Amino acid sequence: MNEWVPVVGIAVIALCACGATILRGPIGKALADWIRGWGHTEAKWIEAKAAPAEVAELRADVEELRHQLADVHERLDFAERLLARTKEQSLLKGGTGRA
Numbered sequence: 001m002n003e004w005v006p007v008v009g010i011a012v013i014a015l016c017a018c019g020a021t022i023l024r025g026p027i028g029k030a031l032a033d034w035i036r037g038w039g040h041t042e043a044k045w046i047e048a049k050a051a052p053a054e055v056a057e058l059r060a061d062v063e064e065l066r067h068q069l070a071d072v073h074e075r076l077d078f079a080e081r082l083l084a085r086t087k088e089q090s091l092l093k094g095g096t097g098r099a
Helices: 004-023 026-039 044-049 052-092
Strands: none
Touching: 004 026
16 A cells, blocks of 8 residues: 555646646636636626726617618618519519529
């Protein structure tokens, strides 16, 4: 039993040295960034780092982008309906339906 003590001790020291070497590299940095992000969402981070005026401006920009996206979505729906109607009329006239 006593002959295993040095082997176990050396193995523990070797594992600690290897772990420290690995964690000091890019894997450790990525792990640290991941752990740092556990308690923060982007909104909390922006509010903590930015002044209230900047937060209000960012929210206004996001709201404007939402309205623009809704407008683009409506235009796309209209274009799709128009294209479908054109293809349907072409088929009714005896065409091939190809544009």
